[in-house]
Amino acid sequence: MDLLLEGLLRALEMIASGDPEILEITWRTLRVSLTAVLISTFVGIPLGILFGLKRFPGRKILLVIINILMGLPPVVAGLWITILLWRSGPLGHLALLFTPTAIVMAQVLVSLPIIIGLTSSAFQQIDEKMILQIKSLGATKLQSLLILLNETRVSILAAIIAGFGRVIAEVGAAMMVGGNIRGETRILTTSIVMEVSKGNFDIAFALSFIIMTITFLITFCLTFLQQRSRKV
Amino acid sequence: MNTKKFLTTFYIGLLLLLLTACGSANNDTTEENQTETENKSEEQAEQSAEVKDLILSTTTSTQDSGLLDVLIPIFEEQHPYNVKPIAVGTGQALEMSVNGEADVLLTHAPASEQVLVDAGDVINYKRVMYNDFIIVGPSSDPAGIKGLEVVEAFQKVFDSSAAFASRGDDSGTHKKELGIWESLNITPSENEAYLETGQGMGNTLQLAAEKQAYLLTDRATYLAQADNLADMEIVVEGDEALLNIYHVMQVNPDKSDIINSAGAEAFVEFMISDEIQSIIEEFGKEEYGQPLFFPYSE
Known part of the structure; x- marks a missing residue:
């Protein structure tokens, strides 16, 4: 109980005093996670729509693979990216290992399948008749796509929220490919792991409040977007 | 066909977004993101050299x-x-x-x-x-090893089946600990109370304190954490082997x-x-x- 109060007070104190290191870590966490979610969203939604609406050979196999990857353990993603980025690995000459970019790559790898998978299932649920109706009313392809996107908005935002949740919670891969380097790749989750291993439970606890606060704020905004009443 | 067009538009959008989203990121991140997408790896190689x-x-x-x-x-x-x-x-x-x-x-x-x-x-x-390694253990010293030589202390922990926490992660400390067991011809895992954490020194210290187990640790990490470790103290120290x-x-x-x-x-x-x-x-x-x-x- 004491620890809880202490941690909460410490968190408020850290935020109020504007501890530059905490601000920097929080800012980096936001930047890395949001970049990863943005990439996953802008790649994942078109692919999800494609897999949901179009029928082409190999589609089912692709969907199986995506569904498997939705459960990809972050440490596995981290390990794969590490091997890829090693100096002796295929992308070694880019010197990307232990940079924020490497963390973004790992986070895209774990969040992209979720966004593709959830988007495609939303589009698969659209009634065929509705698509016919839109066409018969003379909508252009772009117009019908916009109508369908509006129709599936709730599910698509749910996909983005799930992807964001995966990314912000991720620690194993960020530790492995980022290396938790102070001032470069240290993010909130990896600092929590480090502070716990240092025995600084109060700081770890304070950091946990900070990460929960930013998660709350972002999820709140996304949920608000999702639940906004539909304009016809 | 339209899906294709749509996809292309989205990818162009993605590129633009990458540029803006990373605009605030430190320079090399931005460069790396762009060049990666645009496949200009040669330019990148030059940059990372700088x-x-x-x-x-x-x-x-x-x-x-x-x-x-x-x-x-x-x-x-x-x-x-x-x-x-x-x-x-x-x-x-x-x-x-x-x-x-x-x-x-x-x-x-x-x-x-x-x-x-x-x-x-x-x-x-x-x-x-x-610095030196030390053996830290519960203040109650259930195996009675306080002040002994390292080798004797390890032997006694094993004989009395006392709890012992090992890093188990191939670290320097773990290698040191295994070396001591080996010199005694003991397989530590035969002791049922022998725990392998597979974690860093700090975490292993905390686990040992919870489980009231003995462990081999470096002095620096122990001193930095001693305040958090209830009922634990140094039981063996100052041995040249450590x-x-x-x-x-x-x-x-x-x-x-x-x-x-x-x-x-x-x-x-x-x-x-x-x-x-x-x-x-x-x-x-x-x-x-x-x-x-x-x-x-x-």
Whole structure:
């Protein structure tokens, strides 16, 4: 109980005093996670729509693979990216290992399948008749796509929220490919792991409040977007 | 067909977004993102050559004790390199040199290090500092090992089936512990109360305190954490067999041209310089009442 109060007070104190290191870590966490979610969203939604609406050979196999990857353990993603980025690995000459970019790559790898998978299932649920109706009313392809996107908005935002949740919670891969380097790749989750291993439970606890606060704020905004009443 | 167009539009959008989203990111991240998408890897190679990162592969004890936070800023001020300390177990740290994944190492497992020196994986191998390992255990001392010699203490822990927490992660501390068991011809896992955590020193100390187990730890990490560890105290210390020696070495630059050998050499020189040796000697004195590391260059 004491620890809880202490941690909460410490968190408020850290935020109020504007501890530059905490601000920097929080800012980096936001930047890395949001970049990863943005990439996953802008790649994942078109692919999800494609897999949901179009029928082409190999589609089912692709969907199986995506569904498997939705459960990809972050440490596995981290390990794969590490091997890829090693100096002796295929992308070694880019010197990307232990940079924020490497963390973004790992986070895209774990969040992209979720966004593709959830988007495609939303589009698969659209009634065929509705698509016919839109066409018969003379909508252009772009117009019908916009109508369908509006129709599936709730599910698509749910996909983005799930992807964001995966990314912000991720620690194993960020530790492995980022290396938790102070001032470069240290993010909130990896600092929590480090502070716990240092025995600084109060700081770890304070950091946990900070990460929960930013998660709350972002999820709140996304949920608000999702639940906004539909304009016809 | 329209889906295709739609996809293309989205990918162009994605590119633009990457540029803007990373606009605030540090320069090399942005560059790397762009060039990666645009496939201009040659340009990238040139750029990373200018960055002059120095990957320091080291053990958790140098990070968890806070020593690196003191030394690295001094080094970066004196030299044009950006040090990236990767704090892992000594096993992994040494392995990183074999593949040329790191530039310079700071580790504490002399026997394993010697293998790398002999194989030519590392060069410029220099002694830096030492502290000592200690056996920490419950204040009640259930196995009655207080004040014994290390070897006797280990034997008694095993004979009395007392709980013992091992790192189990191939780290320098773990290697040291296994060496002691081996010298006694004991298989520690035959003791049912023997735990392998597979985690760093800090976590293992906390686990040992919860389980009231004995463990072998380096003094620096223990002192830094002693306040958090209820009912635990040093039971065996000061035995010569428990010396914990740290060496610094640079990875053989012949392994790959990406290795920053100039930076690595500068770091080795830096660690054994008189200035840094005296900083190491003073480190932790104020906070813990005794130094965490002792200078020990050749």
